[in-house]
Amino acid sequence: MSLVTHLSCVQCGKTVADAWTCPACGPDEGILDIHFDYARAKATLTRAALATRTRSHWRYRELLPLEDAFCPADGYIGWTPLVEAPRLATALGVARIRLKDDGRNASASFKDRASSVGVQHALQAGAREIACASTGNAASSLAHCAAAAGLACNIFVPQTVPEGKLAQLLAYGARVFKVKGPYDLAYDLCGKACARFGWYNRNCAINPYLVEGKKTGGLEVAEQCADDPPDWVAVSVGDGCTIAGIAKGLASMKAVGIVSWSTRVLGVQAAGVAPILAAMTTNRLDRAAGGTTYADSINCPVPRNWRKAVNAVRDSNGAMVAVTDEQIMESVRVTGRLSGVFAEPAAATAVAGIAEARRKGIIEAKASVVAMITGNGLKDISGALRAVGKPHEIAPEIGEVARIVESA
Numbered sequence: 001m002s003l004v005t006h007l008s009c010v011q012c013g014k015t016v017a018d019a020w021t022c023p024a025c026g027p028d029e030g031i032l033d034i035h036f037d038y039a040r041a042k043a044t045l046t047r048a049a050l051a052t053r054t055r056s057h058w059r060y061r062e063l064l065p066l067e068d069a070f071c072p073a074d075g076y077i078g079w080t081p082l083v084e085a086p087r088l089a090t091a092l093g094v095a096r097i098r099l100k101d102d103g104r105n106a107s108a109s110f111k112d113r114a115s116s117v118g119v120q121h122a123l124q125a126g127a128r129e130i131a132c133a134s135t136g137n138a139a140s141s142l143a144h145c146a147a148a149a150g151l152a153c154n155i156f157v158p159q160t161v162p163e164g165k166l167a168q169l170l171a172y173g174a175r176v177f178k179v180k181g182p183y184d185l186a187y188d189l190c191g192k193a194c195a196r197f198g199w200y201n202r203n204c205a206i207n208p209y210l211v212e213g214k215k216t217g218g219l220e221v222a223e224q225c226a227d228d229p230p231d232w233v234a235v236s237v238g239d240g241c242t243i244a245g246i247a248k249g250l251a252s253m254k255a256v257g258i259v260s261w262s263t264r265v266l267g268v269q270a271a272g273v274a275p276i277l278a279a280m281t282t283n284r285l286d287r288a289a290g291g292t293t294y295a296d297s298i299n300c301p302v303p304r305n306w307r308k309a310v311n312a313v314r315d316s317n318g319a320m321v322a323v324t325d326e327q328i329m330e331s332v333r334v335t336g337r338l339s340g341v342f343a344e345p346a347a348a349t350a351v352a353g354i355a356e357a358r359r360k361g362i363i364e365a366k367a368s369v370v371a372m373i374t375g376n377g378l379k380d381i382s383g384a385l386r387a388v389g390k391p392h393e394i395a396p397e398i399g400e401v402a403r404i405v406e407s408a
Contacts, residue, residue, distance in 0.1 A: 003037045004065050007208060010307050020206050028287075031305055032208040034065055038255045045256050050223065055079040057113055057216035063252055064117060065212050070124040077112045078216055080104050082224050082370065085339035089369075092351070093358045096368040098230070099341050099351075100221055103376030107168060110217060110242065110374035111141035117213030118202045119145045127200035129154060133190035135183050135238075135296050136165035137346075137375050142202050143172035154199060156190040158183045162296060162380045184302055204241035205304030211245045218249020221370055222259050229259070231367040234266040234357075236349035236374060237276055237320070238298030240309030243267050246372060247312035265318035266363070267309060268353025270295050274322040276306045280313065294325045294383060297346030297375060319362045323352040331355070332377065332387035342377035345387065350374075 006015050009022035011029045016022050022030025041062035053059040057078030061071045083099040102110035115138065122130045131154035132142050139155045146153035153174040157166065159181060169176050179186040187203065194201040204210040221233060233250065235243040247265050254262060269277050270293030279285050285306045293299050303309070313320050323331075328345050331352035335343050343351070350371045357363040377384045394400035 002065060002067050003040050003062055005035045005037050007032045007034055010311065020201075020208060027206055028304070029307070031206070031308060033308070034208050034212055036063055036252070038252070042256045045258070047226070047258060050258075057116070057213070057220070060216055060219050063212075063215070063219065063256070065209050066117070066120055067124055070120045072120070075116070077105055077116050078220060080220070082221075083339060083341055085341070088335060088338040088351070091334055091338055092355050093365055094354065094363060094369050095366050097354070098225075098368075098370045099335070099339055099373050100217065100370055101341050101373045102217065103341070103343065103347065103373055105141075107137075107141045107144040108376035108379055109137040109141050110214070110372065111138045112145065113216045114138070114204060114210040114213035114241070114245070115141040115145040115202065118142065118200075118207065118210050119149045119151055121209045122151060122200035122202075123149065125200060128152060129197070129199045130202055131155070131190055131194055131199040132202035133157070133183065133187040135299060136161050137297050137379060138202070138204070139174075140165045140168035140172070140379075143169045143174035146174070147172040154193065156186040156193070158186045160296065162382060164379050164381050183300065205239060211241050211248070211305075211308070214242050214245025215249040215252065217242075217372060218246035218251075219253055220249075221246070222250050222253035225370065226259050229261045229368075230263050230370045232264050232266050232318075232354075232363055232369045234268060234350040234354050234369055234371045236295070236298050236346050236353070236372070237267045237269045237309055238300040238346070239303045240276055240305035240307075242372075242374065244305055244308035244312045247316055251315070262316065265313055265316040266353055266357055267313050267318065267320040268349050268356075269320065269322045270298055270328065270349060271322040271324045273299055273301050275301060276303055276309050277320050277322050279306050279310055280320050283310070293328075294386065295328050295345035295349055296380060296383065297344065298349060319357065321353050321356045321360065321362065323349060323356050327352040327356065329387035332384060335373075336377070336388070341373055342384075343373045344375040344377045344380045345383045347373045347375045
């Protein structure tokens with residue numbers, strides 16, 4: 001049985017029933033949050049119980065918004081490793097960094113957590129087709145999860161979608177609509193199509209159930225660091241859903257007694273498109289603001305979940321910083337070279353943010369940090385190549401090799 005107690009609006013705080021957004025506050029501001037009966041969850045979600053469960057995100061079934069029949073007992077998404085990276089820590093100026101490598105998920109993205117929960121909730125709701133709009137990762141993860149479950153899938157992507165992500169969508173058999181325009185137009189068109197054709201809408205911007213899937217990233221970090229807590233967890237920020245989910249997961253594990261500690265959350269935006277950073281000061285979203293970044297997965301000028309993101313940072317006594325595209329590119333190079341983890345630009349943004357927070361004195365030199373690596377670098381090959389440069393093209397002669405080696 002689901003332990004969901006109610007849904008409430010993050011804008012006005014009122015309890016909302018039978019809706020995905022608050023009728024009073026509207027779809028732009030009336031984003032909902034899902035509440036759970038932590039007292040009941042605490043009775044069965046224990047360290048001893050977790051030791052016997054699946055090594056996937058389904059291990060946290062008490063904290064997922066699914067009935068038992070739609071919450072799998074086993075799976076292959078989640079329980080991704082924490083990679084120790086001492087040389088990277090030295091380069092960033094912190095005592096310790098662990099990389100939560102969600103690029104090892106099924107579609108090579110953190111978004112698999114949300115999409116898998118969305119697909120199961122769609123099946124629970126009796127849906128026959130599911131849809132989403134995405135700059136790439138949410139789309140490819142949904143296409144994968146829908147294909148695995150036998151659910152028809154419709155994807156709306158902007159013109160700028162990376163080729164690697166587009167290839168995944170088509171390989172998984174999704175019906176793909178490549179919209180001639182930016183993400184906002186793709187998002188709006190997806191909403192209209194869902195309303196017209198009765199498709200289940202996977203978009204985190206209005207569907208509160210998807211954030212609960214993202215929450216499992218925070219649940220895992222808390223469990224994996226249960227007796228060795230970090231001072232900070234760094235997360236790249238686009239729409240705001242991911243940082244909101246991770247922060248909720250961290251807090252939930254304390255609420256049910258798996259851990260006794262709290263940690264601070266560092267949100268990192270690209271300087272070219274940082275509306276949530278601005279909202280931290282103004283407490284409102286400037287919907288007219290534009291901007292862009294080469295890190296496509298966080299290229300979101302009008303984030304729908306901005307308030308959840310702001311609340312997540314504030315509630316954890318955390319902070320938010322912005323980094324330039326040049327800093328993000330440098331972090332793609334440094335993360336790969338010093339840790340062996342190949343991060344796509346949006347994922348490497350979290351690492352860039354740690355360096356920026358050190359420069360600003362927000363994170364201390366003695367700090368232990370976890371960085372959420374939300375996507376594998378192979379998801380955006382063109383973006384990775386812009387960061388890492390080109391190979392040495394030579395004739396098949398040893399003299400050519402010597403010329404390169406000796407000139408280094």
